[in-house]
Amino acid sequence: MSTDLTIHETSIPGVLLLDLPVHGDNRGWFKENWQREKMTALGLPDFGPVQNNISYNEAVGTTRGIHAEPWDKFVSVATGRIFGAWVDLRAGDSFGTVFTAELGPGQAIFVPKGVGNSYQTLEAKTAYTYLVNAHWTPDAEYTFLNLADETVAIDWPIPLAVAELSDKDRAHPRLADLTPMVFEPAGSDPDSPRTLILGANGQLGRELVTQLPNATAWSRSEFDIADLAAYGSVDWSQFDTVINAAAYTKVDEAETPQGRRDAWRINVHGVVELARVAIAHDLTLVHVSSDYVFDGETPEHTTDELFSPLGVYGQTKAAGDAVVMTVPKHHIVRTSWVVGDGPNFIATMQSLAERGVDPAVVDDQVGRLTYTSDLAAGIRGLLADSAPYGVHHVTSGGEPRSWFEIARDVFAEAGADPARVSPVSTQEYGRGKEMAPRPASSVLA
Template identity: 55%
Template sequence: MSHPNQLEVKQTSIPGLLVVSLPLHQDERGWFKENWQREKMVAAGLSDFRPVQNNVSFNGERGTTRGLHAEPWDKYISVLSGEIFGAWVDLRPGPSFGTTFTLRMGPDQAVFVPRGVANAFQTLAEHTVYSYLVTQHWTAASRAEYSYVNLADPQLQISWPISLEHASVSQADRDHPCLAEAKPVQPKKIAVLGSNGQLGRAFTKLAQDDPRLTLFSRDDLDLQNLDFSSRLDLRGYSHVINAAAMTAVDRAETDDGRAEAWQVNAVAVRKLAAQCAQQRVTLVHVSTDYVFDGTKREIDEGHLISPLGVYGQSKAAGEQAVLAHDENYVVRTSWVVGEGSNFVSTMRRLAEQGVVPQVVDDQVGRLSFTSDLARGIMHLLDSGSASGIYHFQGTGEPRSWYDIARQVYELSGSDPASVVPTSSQAYATNGKTVAPRPQNSTFNTDKFKATGFIHRSEQELLGEYLDLLAAQSNQPTK
């Protein structure tokens, strides 16, 4: 048998099922191999799956056959002694459901088996030692997520080297259902915190067509509660999307508001990030333009944070807690518009009431519609985009709040000249507690676009949003 000279990772006909060629270093005493070497294997293309347990199966007789079992975790299988015929069947929902792959394996190969792919093997030599790493500890509850398919199902067309009639097979494995009756292994769930907020409501709509999304409102999980993380069981989850935040920017400058902002936006996020890291769950944290001072004309992900007020400072602290752990995302956005109270809905209401508002004209940026933002975040996860910081905003030329207010008035059938421009300084002299705001909230979004995400037109989204508000108030837009 020839052995590979270097480590190599190859794709198979089943998405995510990878064959690893392992160099064997031999001399007159025997051989040595690096059966699992994280740094080298990840560099070669293997998932950084971080196993938690190593199991070993000794099989004394040739023809011992086990499987086909699909567990709710990833596995990395190898042969320590002897030889096997391995067989795998994709039991994940989707176009690859039912796809098979087979391989004769000795000590010079290993296979990475992703969650939901059924695994089986048949020993081709006596005293075969079969080893596998897993990414999750077995529990009684996890048993319900298992799926099975019959080794002898003719639809699979698996050519077992030793006939199953003469092989050693357990009765349980002989009784497993055929592929037509096999239970698909559902993907891991994605938790969305803050489902009652503007972004959370956008995820609620996506959840109607995406069963992975599990929504948590403040009633379910309140980040103001000091022990909230003890109520969050992340078993069976791949990601947490933190759309919850204390966003009352002006109130954050008060004594009570300051404490709340730091608890929700910083302290709770630190605990959440630590728990996600402990349970190997990726955290997606939504942040804000307020982590910058607004002195830059266009801000990319590499700019240093420099928050002006308490809200921005608390969000910046939360970002750092998230980024302290690998594989997490921070998605910064600005000027959010979604279902609920926001600048555009306020201007639409004032236009309907005939109010002449004063609107600042020296703060510049772009609107971010939650329907597009929620799609964008799911694209990051589903496309396997690299972890780290991403900036997300609407498209088009940057505009001031005053410019946007005029457009809202015009599209709502009111005179845009009714909107009166004012400066940030003048607006802040009305006796209220007003937090400092960045004068420039224009993001460079090239990194997000490079992931392949296609933004919808900001003008199109604004028109749809105003139409929705008009329908809710039974008033037509222009």
Template identity: 60%
Template sequence: MAELSIDTTPIPGLLVVHLPVHGDARGWFKENWQRAKMTALGLPDFGPVQNNMSFNAARGATRGIHTEPWDKFVSVAAGRVFAAWVDMRVGDTFGNTFSVEIDESVAVFVPRGVGNSYQALADGTVYSYLVNDHWSPGPTYPALNLADETAAIPWPIPLDSDEVEISDKDKANPRLADVTPMEPKKTLIIGAKGQLGRALQADFPGADLVDLDELDVSSAAAVDAWPWHDYQLVLNAAAYTAVDVAETPDGRKICWAANAVAPAHLARVATEHRLTLVHVSSDYVFDGTAELHAEDEAFSPLGVYGQAKAAGDIAVATTPKHYILRTSWVIGDGNNFVKTMARLADNGVSPSVVDDQFGRLTFTSELSRATRHLVDSGAPFGTYNVTNSGDAQSWAEIARDVFELRGRAREDVASTSTAAYSAEIEFFSPRPTHSALSLEKIEATGFLPLNAQTVLKEYVATLPSA
């Protein structure tokens, strides 16, 4: 009896599975789908949701070539088939073919976008296939004529034989030259109008872009209605960041909806549709007593914003394919601390800036670059700290750097304490004293963060004079 094994084919992702079959005088038994054993050998954990059977009364029944937007695991429960596949996906392998005879000892994993067909070689053949999505009426998908000359499938029973039975629909399928290849699943950027959303667009060109006015991710109904089957990667750049307003009665509700409820909804659909979900976290999930925060530090948020962000992290971590990018002191294309300091410097203002909070700046370009790296490199899923590199600084020190870059004296920025700054603010969120995040984990994946002061100099140079 052969051992369970998997062979690759000329069609990327199309895998032939050799199944051990236990037989005696009564018949045979096999483990047709065994998740743990098969995924250990490299079969994708594709999450089947439906099992279909096709009964073929007579030898010569021929079906296909059909291309669907889901993965399949095909086998036979009785009889034998000659099965053939054609790569119908956009790319260099479009039109590649592969064929094999399937009996009880063979199964084949068919990835999304690969055209599937077979010919029954025995009367009473039962063809079985697991799929990882439910069929729905409406969309049409690429199909190919069984007799296409380019594919040149070597059917064991000639298609013009009296034995062969083909449906009129399959006879009308187009030749390969007339087929529109299937596009890959898409990327969705949520919160596309924000600072990070705009940065992500540069690193993920062609992504679908939505904001809360198009997709309210805090609404379960809106999330459930979205066509998630069209996507493979979701980048959640939407967040509520008004940390002080979050301490108000109304702000608290909005903050929790955006930073905790919405990520929970996204985690749920990511699990259901096997999506990769990227979510952005915050240094505010920690109380700041440690001078350097590692990814596995216990949550200890001080205020409503940090509490909601921690809850969102917990929710996102429940979906298998997730990246949580924990960051701090974000600067991008929009209103931010550096722009404010540059404007004050240009206008001759000499501000007082807090000098008892310490951390590193994170430019949205760096956060987006890290996202691209994690996705493309196939880094292990989980939480990664992402900031620019360099020594931790206080807000006052960063303000002085900006003033110097704008031609002002560093001494023009005075120091103040967090307590003094917040004394007259009715609703004030407590800040972590130390916000610097350890970068060792993401550096181990091959990503080297750019120095914060170097990028600050480049960024300030792009700001127009006030």
């Protein structure tokens, strides 16, 4: 029996054979059948098992398979011994590749989704056990290969003619008749029904729906992230990725008693529930955040800068970011000064120019505009390129400018005299108004 935990590559990409230390004495034996920290340190994928199944086999020669399933498996033997055979049924150069091995209590094997799994018992009363990282569902798509397929030509220790097989297993198709299984890495195709857009009726949400027309999109009326009771009614296994474009964004109202409660309920408590779901179902969570998590004292904010929010809105966005950072697969996308389909600064200035109103606009807040088309494209790119998880800053380009400078440009483009726009300090502009504090610099590196 092995004394060291070791992992070996096999002829099938991603299929890993493990030697498990088994410690025995006159009473029997003990082993760590699954040990996440040790095994992942040696290269086993951190595949997140959610279910443990055991198949008990009374007789020698019991034969099962060849079944390829849409989830990963970690296979081992509790008692007895098996001859295992695995066939790659995934699309690609290794399609049809075979690996065989005998497994007893001292061995285990990791089988990625799409690799056909089969075994034959070599001892009576064999208990075959396996972990899987998805719950069984009748809607799952399986692929089956005949145990006697002449192409893969598995050399079964006990001839199939005398082995114990089910009628279903005897009737499975040959390799030539199979359609290879195709699996995209999670999130690699963001324009897929397995991507869920939350907050689909907001400025960014509408643009995401335009750029990702095949994604599943829910407005607040369809799914309110702050409605904790709603989470239990969703089959989260149908998604790989959740893009959270839902948020409370009324910066000034957040300073009022009711606004404070609403901001925390949506921007924090709702995000906590999303994070729990993402962790439990191994989802990639894309969370849209804000320059307001900073106080604006730094001329340009980096992705690793510590939080320093000034007002309630910024505090709730910072708290939401901190929650999302606990999700293993997360993208926090911070942005600034968003302009899209809906009420925004550009639309307001255009309206004032057309109506002959001469506004005073603050000239001591500096940042970059972010068009929702750029922001949505940035999010799509992060997912399509399988970017490293973490914090990202996404804005439109150009040199940082003040709101005053941008307003003058809007007036000029509207055919109005830009001199009609006058500069004013934030302090002067806010005199007599109930305004939340704003960062002086919203420039994101």
